[in-house]
Amino acid sequence: AQSVTQLDSxxxxxxxxxxxxxxxxxxSVSVYLFWYVQYPNQGLQLLLKYLxxxxxxxxxxxFEAEFNKSQTSFHLRKPSVHISDTAEYFCAVSRKGGxxxxxxxxGTKLQVIP
Amino acid sequence: DGGITQSPKYLFRKEGQNVTLxxxxxxxxxxxxxxxxxPGQGLRLIYYSQIVxxxxxxxxxxxxxxxxxxxxxxxxxxxxAQKNPTAFYLCASKAxxxxxxxxxxxxxxxxxxx
Numbered sequence: 001a002q003s004v005t006q007l008d009s010x011x012x013x014x015x016x017x018x019x020x021x022x023x024x025x026x027x028s029v030s031v032y033l034f035w036y037v038q039y040p041n042q043g044l045q046l047l048l049k050y051l052x053x054x055x056x057x058x059x060x061x062x063f064e065a066e067f068n069k070s071q072t073s074f075h076l077r078k079p080s081v082h083i084s085d086t087a088e089y090f091c092a093v094s095r096k097g098g099x100x101x102x103x104x105x106x107g108t109k110l111q112v113i114p
Numbered sequence: 115d116g117g118i119t120q121s122p123k124y125l126f127r128k129e130g131q132n133v134t135l136x137x138x139x140x141x142x143x144x145x146x147x148x149x150x151x152x153p154g155q156g157l158r159l160i161y162y163s164q165i166v167x168x169x170x171x172x173x174x175x176x177x178x179x180x181x182x183x184x185x186x187x188x189x190x191x192x193x194x195a196q197k198n199p200t201a202f203y204l205c206a207s208k209a210x211x212x213x214x215x216x217x218x219x220x221x222x223x224x225x226x227x228x
Contacts, residue, residue, distance in 0.1 A: 046217075
């Protein structure tokens with residue numbers, strides 16, 4: 001079985017400050033890792049994904065994440081946030097290979113303060 | 115533009131009534147999914163379908179039913195047996211040849227049972 005833990009349910013941050021949203025996963029096999037973003041009353045949009053290779057993954061809107069196998073983490077970072085980054089962010093994991101179930105974390109609400 | 119269309123966006127129903135949520139995709143994706151989203155609980159998988167005329171229960175299938183008669187369509191029925199149906203419902207799809215398990219989401223349907 002696989003699981004995802006998002007350590008912070010809400011993260012307030014001032015505009016133009018850096019932010020890190022934490023995600024830890026649990027799995028006995030190799031995994032794919034994802035970050036999705038959800039704006040109010042909308043569906044989820046893929047922000048970035050880690051499949052293999054370089055552990056530093058760059059995504060849309062200036063976000064990046066680093067896969068750390070030894071710490072089973074996949075934290076999301078942005079060096080300078082904007083008001084438009086206010087949204088809920090979901091970390092997700094699936095086992096590698098064909099169809100595999102995607103398991104989501106409970107989400108982290110990022111609130112950017114002007 | 116290709117994508118997933120969910121309808122209706124908002125739906126109000128009385129207790130004891132069955133309701134059907136529509137999900138249509140024009141991405142030519144083989145697999146389709148239904149998730150339920152509740153505040154603070156992330157996304158939970160209700161049902162999924164990898165091919166036409168075949169579907170499997172997810173983690174919280176009780177009180178729900180689905181059909182997959184066409185590749186493009188995967189409607190979800192919330193039956194009167196679902197004890198707490200008020201939630202935000204998200205439909206997603208994935209290309210069959212994608213080993214990365216990247217999901218494309220619709221904009222969601224918010225069901226409120228009065």
